[in-house]
Amino acid sequence: METKLDSEQLQKKHFDAIAADYSAHYGDVWSQRYRRQFMNDPMLGNIDLAGANTIEAMAGGGETTAYLLEKGARVTGVDISQEQIDLFHRRFPNCEIRCTSMLSTGLASNSYDCVVVLGGLHHLHPNVGEAIREIHRVLKTGGYFCFVEPHKGSFPDWIRQLWYKSDSLFAANEAAIDVDALKAQWSSQFKVMTETYKGNIAYLLVYNSLIFRIPLRLKPLYSPFLLKVESLVERIIQGRWLSCFVVCQWRKL
Numbered sequence: 001m002e003t004k005l006d007s008e009q010l011q012k013k014h015f016d017a018i019a020a021d022y023s024a025h026y027g028d029v030w031s032q033r034y035r036r037q038f039m040n041d042p043m044l045g046n047i048d049l050a051g052a053n054t055i056e057a058m059a060g061g062g063e064t065t066a067y068l069l070e071k072g073a074r075v076t077g078v079d080i081s082q083e084q085i086d087l088f089h090r091r092f093p094n095c096e097i098r099c100t101s102m103l104s105t106g107l108a109s110n111s112y113d114c115v116v117v118l119g120g121l122h123h124l125h126p127n128v129g130e131a132i133r134e135i136h137r138v139l140k141t142g143g144y145f146c147f148v149e150p151h152k153g154s155f156p157d158w159i160r161q162l163w164y165k166s167d168s169l170f171a172a173n174e175a176a177i178d179v180d181a182l183k184a185q186w187s188s189q190f191k192v193m194t195e196t197y198k199g200n201i202a203y204l205l206v207y208n209s210l211i212f213r214i215p216l217r218l219k220p221l222y223s224p225f226l227l228k229v230e231s232l233v234e235r236i237i238q239g240r241w242l243s244c245f246v247v248c249q250w251r252k253l
Contacts, residue, residue, distance in 0.1 A: 008080060008101055008127075018210075019083035023061040025210035030223040032063070034207040038198050038230065039118060040067045042247045043146045049073040052113035055138065057102050057131075058120025061087035065095065068116065076112075078105055103130045107138045115139060117147040119245075125173045129185065136189050139252045145190060149177040151197070151246040167211070179246055190250040199244030202230035 025031060050072035056064050059077035061084055068075050069092070076096040077088045085099040100106060102124070115135045124131050135145050150157060157176045164170045183192055205212060206223045240246075 008103070019061070019081060019087060021210055022084075023063070023087050024216060026207070027061060027063050028209075028216055028219065030219045030227075031207050031209070032066075033223070033227065034202055034230075035064065035118070036067060037227070038203070038234075039148045039245075039247060040064065042194075042196050042198065043118075043148055043249060044068075044071065044114075044116070047114065047144055047146075047249075049114060053111065054114040054116060055105075055107070055112050055135075057115055057117045057135065058123065059088055060084045062091050062095075064116060064118050065092050069095075073114070076107070078102055078107075103127055103134055105134060105138065109137050110140050112138050112143060113140060114144040114146065117145075117149075119148060119150075121147060121149050122177050123174055125175050128177065128182070132182070132186060136186075136252060141252055143252045144193075145250040145252065146248065147250075148245055148247050149179075150244060151240075152176040152178040154197075154241050154243055156199070156242070156244045177246070179248065186250075189253060191253055192248070193251050194247070194249040196247045197238065197240045197243035197245075198234060198247060200230050200233045200238065200242070202226040203244045206230075 049068065052073050054068055054073040054075050056062065056068060056075055056077050059065065059079045062077055065075050065077065065088070075092070076098065077085070077092070078098045078100060079085050079088065080099065080101050082099050085097055089097055098105060098107070102120070115138065121128050121131060139145060150160060160176065164174055179195070202223070205214065206219065206226050209216065209219055
């Protein structure tokens with residue numbers, strides 16, 4: 001049986017190894033445009049973050065940090081990978097940084113206005129509940145827990161499960177998030193504010209260019225068109241079953 005330490009060390013080793021490539025692909029201009037339109041704005045656009053103490057959890061190289069700083073947040077980056085934290089520090093030297101587990105951060109209780117997780121929870125199995133418990137602990141009452149994750153029960157998830165087993169860019173404990181189960185489990189601690197299902201062609205080929213081994217030099221050639229296609233598909237046929245990820249905004253009760 002896999003222990004908490006086993007899964008954490010697996011992910012630490014995995015992201016130490018791919019840190020540079022991960023940062024290059026998920027931090028490039030086209031992935032950042034995708035994040036802003038389809039992830040960051042839906043997740044955070046209606047929250048006033050001016051002066052807000054905000055944790056970017058499982059922060060990687062700080063791919064969401066520029067957006068948070070633009071909204072006036074005071075950002076603390078948390079990640080277990082030292083390689084990722086070093087990248088974060090080089091980009092945002094004025095932000096507080098913690099190289100530590102999101103299961104036990106050592107941060108003060110009831111002291112943060114917002115915790116943001118973009119694609120991090122699905123790396124934490126079987127410890128997702130422990131991470132949410134820690135997030136609840138550090139948040140102030142009324143604070144926001146905002147996350148974007150691949151979700152269980154969709155057609156893309158069925159494909160993803162097959163892919164995860166054979167691709168070296170995925171660690172063995174990665175799996176989509178069961179949003180319905182989490183809502184039921186945490187209903188007395190969090191109020192669900194928004195839940196939106198998104199992600200189709202641009203999510204795959206623009207945002208996840210690393211996974212598809214697409215050279216960065218090619219992304220400017222097709223990304224503008226695919227971003228428009230994604231918006232069109234989202235308006236016409238997008239639904240939970242066809243979506244690649246869910247955008248959630250919860251608030252601590």
